[in-house]
Amino acid sequence: MLHFFPHYANDVSEHPFAVELRRCQVPHRFFASVVDRTYTTLAERLFVAYPRMIWVALGSAIRSLLLSRPRPVAAVVGSDIEALIFGLIRMLLRLRTIVVFETLIIAPRRSRRLTALAHGYFGFILSLIDVAICHSHAETVQYAAAFPRARCRFACVPYGTTVTNHRALIAKYSNRTENADIVTAGRSGRDYTTLAKAIEDLPCRLRIICNLASSVAGIIQSRQIMVMRDCFGPDYIDTLAKSLFVVVPLASDDVSAGQMVLLQASALRKAVVVTRTTTTLEYATDTEDALFVDIGDVHQMRTAIRRLLEDASLRDRLAGKALERFERCYTTEQYVRNMVAAITAAAAPGMADALSHGSRH
Secondary structure, eight states, X not given: OEEEOOOSOSOOTTSHHHHHHHHTTOOEEEOOOOOOOOOSSHHHIIIIIHHHHHHHHHHHHIIXXXXXXXXXXXXXXXXXXXXXXHHHHHHHHTOOOEEEESOOOOOOOSSHHHHHHHHHHHHXXXXXXXXXXXXXXHHHHHHHHHOTTOSSXXXXXXXXXXXXXXXXXXXXXXXXXXXXXXXXXOSSSBOHXXXXXXXTTSSOOEEEEOOOGGGGTTOOOOSSEEEESSOOHHHHHHHHHTSSEEEEOBOOSSSXXXXXXXXXHHHTTOOEEEEOOTTGGGXXXXXXXXXXXXXXXXXXXXXXXXXXXHOHHHHHHHHHHHHHHHHHHOBHHHXXXXXXXXXXXXXXXXXXXXXXGGGOO
């Protein structure tokens, strides 16, 4: 029995993740609830978002680890707060349930003191849990070296996602090129400054989808650049779908970032310009299904954007290959299968048998 704790809906039974679990006959249960985890400032993060997340995580841990029958083989959590609370309760009560941290990303800090605090905090979490899932092989190596005393095993599960009705959206906007904008999106690890410099005087308009003030600090809105601070859900996907192409500019190679937007653009059959990092190189191939540029290189970014602006056949070729790659490797269904395999590998033999017996098909 696997327990999951999604926070994007109160009922996820018909979502692709749940449908694939049923198809694979994996015993599971969802503890779903809508939790607003958005914030635009540090104060909102510390005094609004975090307390809300702590309260929900504590309630979920009690219902899953203590009150559920049968008890889960594994509890799969999605945040560091949940990993901390579930790990502490499991340790204190000496429960057999394994705790899986679904997406481990440790962002770099701005000072040595903050870096040391973050290292200690995540080191403690990794001493409590059993599996830390990363979305690139490079991260598993990096974290294993950074935390040699970690109790958990680091497992690579390539990220996967679903873009609802992506084929219909492709058809809807397949012939839209006139007046189409370039679109970029994301909050963490972005380098919108390099992108803004790269498009200066080019015949294009740019839409930046980002509601985090610090990420778009210094970006001046103009006739050429629009910052969209309130674009979520279907509106966000629709904006990607009707774009001319998508750019994913990343600020550093120290943290995993950009995969979600890259894959969403691919699912919508969009050509992508993306910053070359250790992790993005695992999700695309330069000149085959994306154009890569070096970190902070305005000239390379400008050249890649100009190529896509001027060469419709190149846009179409990259977009078609990107869609093929997405549907072959990075759907939610593939992600579910990979995750269950990683959890089964980490479970004790008897527990693994209980988990995997139903997934043979």
